[in-house]
Amino acid sequence: MYKSSHVRGIIFDMDNTLLRSKINFQMMKKQVADYLIDHDLLPVGFPIQEHTTSTMIEYVKANGMSEESYTEVMHMVVQHELIGMEGAGLESHVSELLKALMTGYVLVIVTNNSYKAAVQALETTGIHPYFDLIIGREQMEAMKPSPSGYLAAKQHFPHILESEWISIGDSWIDGRASVDAGVPFISYGLSGHLMKEKGISPVAHIDSLLKLLDYV
Structure with missing residues (x-):
């Protein structure tokens, strides 16, 4: 041992x-992924299932995500966190x-x-x-x-x-x-x-x- x-x-x-925690991580990840795909920030065929929300965001940041998009995505994340932390x-x-x-x-x-x-x-x-x-x-x-x-x-x-x-x-x-x-x-x-x-x-x-x- x-x-x-x-x-x-x-x-x-x-x-x-x-x-x-009561954070709905799957829903959070889907919402973030949908936003990133809609804004052409994730390439077609990106293996979303192999990622967490944080690794997706870090991938996009490393590839030149704008400050505006980052702020919008993090706002989504914070909302999920605050809701999920209620009554944790x-x-x-x-x-x-x-x-x-x-x-x-x-x-x-x-x-x-x-x-x-x-x-x-x-x-x-x-x-x-x-x-x-x-x-x-x-x-x-x-x-x-x-x-x-x-x-x-x-x-x-x-x-x-x-x-x-x-x-x-x-x-x-x-x-x-x-x-x-x-x-x-x-x-x-x-x-x-x-x-x-x-x-x-x-x-x-x-x-x-x-x-x-x-x-x-």
Whole structure:
């Protein structure tokens, strides 16, 4: 079993890792894809099914998306996020886990959500005080699967050594971002097969958040 020699910092994904989000990711992705196709920003035959909303947006940005189109697309995304965060609950054992970790570790959230939507959801669910840093998409150079959010977290806490970080998330984009930032990644939930397809090798897989305690 993987066991880091000494973990001091833990980076969490938010949606469907800590929070049982009600964001309709499929509807959000379809609306964004339809807009990008209608505005000739995605090429014909673009493999939408292989992408998340964030990877589609990053693809188009890299290929010269206008500021106006980016603003319009992000407005759609924010609306889905705010609606989806209303009444979002916690994943099982989150409070128990955070209480066990809060005194011994630096706890960070890196999420593709807007900072505002993230803070609102964390305050509503009562877990905001457990975290030392929250990084939303505005605090990153690019959204996950870019490693920039994880790199920003590491830079924010220079007293924590490279080897003293670990991260956890439910999606392959969390895994890719974490691994590319040099942070060992633990996958949570049901996405194991997709990790493998995307060439990501988590150091461990857990189906209950409390099992994270075995690895720190």
